Amino acid sequence: MSLIKKINDKTANIAIIGLGYVGLPLAVESGKAGFTVTGIDLNEEKIKALNQGENYIPDIPDEDIAQLVATEKLKATNSFEEISKADIIIICVPTPLDKNKQPMTKYIEDAIESALPYIRKEQLIILESTTYPGTTEEIILPRIESKGLKVGKDFYLAFSPERIDPGNPSFKTFNIPKVVGGVTKDCTKNARAFYEQITTGGVFEVSSPRVAEMEKLLENIFRIVNISLVNEMAMLCDRMNINIWEVISAAKTKPFGYMPFYPGPGTGGHCIPLDPFYLSWKAKEFDFSTRFIELAGEINDKMPEYIIDKVADTLNKDKKSINGSRILIIGIAYKKDINDLRESPAIKVAELLLKKRAEIMYYDPYVTNAMISAREYYSIELTPDLIKKSDIVLITTNHSNIDYEMISRNAKLIYDSRNATNDKFDNTFKLGNWNITA
Numbered sequence: 001m002s003l004i005k006k007i008n009d010k011t012a013n014i015a016i017i018g019l020g021y022v023g024l025p026l027a028v029e030s031g032k033a034g035f036t037v038t039g040i041d042l043n044e045e046k047i048k049a050l051n052q053g054e055n056y057i058p059d060i061p062d063e064d065i066a067q068l069v070a071t072e073k074l075k076a077t078n079s080f081e082e083i084s085k086a087d088i089i090i091i092c093v094p095t096p097l098d099k100n101k102q103p104m105t106k107y108i109e110d111a112i113e114s115a116l117p118y119i120r121k122e123q124l125i126i127l128e129s130t131t132y133p134g135t136t137e138e139i140i141l142p143r144i145e146s147k148g149l150k151v152g153k154d155f156y157l158a159f160s161p162e163r164i165d166p167g168n169p170s171f172k173t174f175n176i177p178k179v180v181g182g183v184t185k186d187c188t189k190n191a192r193a194f195y196e197q198i199t200t201g202g203v204f205e206v207s208s209p210r211v212a213e214m215e216k217l218l219e220n221i222f223r224i225v226n227i228s229l230v231n232e233m234a235m236l237c238d239r240m241n242i243n244i245w246e247v248i249s250a251a252k253t254k255p256f257g258y259m260p261f262y263p264g265p266g267t268g269g270h271c272i273p274l275d276p277f278y279l280s281w282k283a284k285e286f287d288f289s290t291r292f293i294e295l296a297g298e299i300n301d302k303m304p305e306y307i308i309d310k311v312a313d314t315l316n317k318d319k320k321s322i323n324g325s326r327i328l329i330i331g332i333a334y335k336k337d338i339n340d341l342r343e344s345p346a347i348k349v350a351e352l353l354l355k356k357r358a359e360i361m362y363y364d365p366y367v368t369n370a371m372i373s374a375r376e377y378y379s380i381e382l383t384p385d386l387i388k389k390s391d392i393v394l395i396t397t398n399h400s401n402i403d404y405e406m407i408s409r410n411a412k413l414i415y416d417s418r419n420a421t422n423d424k425f426d427n428t429f430k431l432g433n434w435n436i437t438a
């Protein structure tokens with residue numbers, strides 16, 4: 001039976017390599033659409049949890065996992081042998097940077113090397129990990145063709161970027177439009193047919209994997225550049241005694257040509273702080289320097305230090321220094337309403353505070369424990385007494401389910417780097433509005 005027919009009647013078996021923030025939601029949507037899905041991961045805890053019907057990604061309803069596992073639509077394994085039974089193989093492994101900001105495509109290479117012995121004719125392989133243009137055709141294609149298989153004839157290969165936004169209540173894997181770029185027209189056609197079964201957001205075809213890889217980077221670079229622009233404006237607003245939050249509220253009334261980005265202690269997560277540097281690295285091969293990306297990285301990387309300066313200025317109001325102060329950090333995840341700590345600017349801020357000999361504690365309703373300067377900290381219980389005993393409350397993540405009014409009633413001082421307090425309280429000093437209440 002042809003691959004397209006198996007896709008259309010949902011008898012195609014799906015293998016998803018990498019069951020993280022991207023792979024697991026995709027596995028769930030594929031299972032819910034009627035496909036049988038095998039997730040392959042190296043993390044034994046994730047495999048065990050899933051096979052017991054337990055969920056570990058907050059955006060996914062627990063009952064979805066329980067039901068898919070109970071009905072044998074979803075299972076997890078560390079065995080790549082399962083690849084031989086799959087008709088569609090989707091790679092969702094990490095793409096971090098090394099300490100010199102060089103791309104680490106090692107996870108993609110490992111995944112394809114492990115799958116290679118089990119790759120056979122009539123399979124569709126899709127890469128979803130964010131990466132530099134050329135990865136699909138330079139890293140994956142030659143490895144599969146080395147088995148004597150011809151792309152577009154014996155097997156199909158495409159890139160389709162993942163656009164999930166963890167914590168976003170409106171847009172999820174099933175309703176975000178998918179972009180697909182296959183190596184040949186038939187590769188695109190098969191990838192399109194699959195995503196049409198699992199998304200209501202529509203599928204947009206591009207002419208090659210490279211275009212799809214580049215468009216994903218354009219999305220993320222657009223974000224990092226605009227966040228750095230608004231962070232620079234926030235720092236200027238601090239000096240000029242203008243409220244950046246009010247400025248943004250006014251600017252966003254324009255119905256065209258502007259979209260709001262908000263200042264904060266820096267960018268975090270597995271995407272925005274990392275992906276743009278995949279392009280900077282690749283651009284060097286073409287004697288090209290990506291100045292916007294470098295500048296945006298530079299400004300955002302400095303934000304944690306700027307926040308520390310402002311915390312010091314705020315404590316100074318009470319004739320105190322960071323050294324020896326009890327500082328209660330609110331929110332340690334990289335953004336609101338999620339539990340992801342990767343590249344979290346709140347951790348960077350906490351580590352800088354420790355270097356300056358502050359006594360720190362944190363509260364985060366989503367994160368029970370976190371490594372800060374190689375020591376494990378646990379989220380404390382947020383009580384009026386604890387807040388009263390803190391010299392300053394520092395808001396680094398604006399989770400929605402926190403009682404900011406209670407914090408404000410009991411805090412001596414607040415420094416709010418996210419506008420979680422929304423100009424409501426007098427004892428609050430804010431990023432981008434510091435002088436207003438001074």
Ligand SMILES: NC(=O)c1ccc[n+]([C@@H]2O[C@H](COP(=O)([O-])OP(=O)(O)OC[C@H]3O[C@@H](n4cnc5c(N)ncnc54)[C@H](O)[C@@H]3O)[C@@H](O)[C@H]2O)c1
Nearest residue numbers: 018019020021022041042043093094095110111129130162
């Ligand atoms: N997290 C996001 O919001 C997001 C959004 C869009 C795109 N992306 C991109 O998607 C990709 C995956 O990101 P993520 O956040 O899901 O990462 P993650 O760390 O949450 O999950 C990756 C999973 O891959 C597994 N893994 C690593 N190497 C493996 C291998 N060789 N074989 C099998 N499994 C392996 C890990 O154990 C982990 O469970 C990255 O390229 C990222 O840039 C992430």
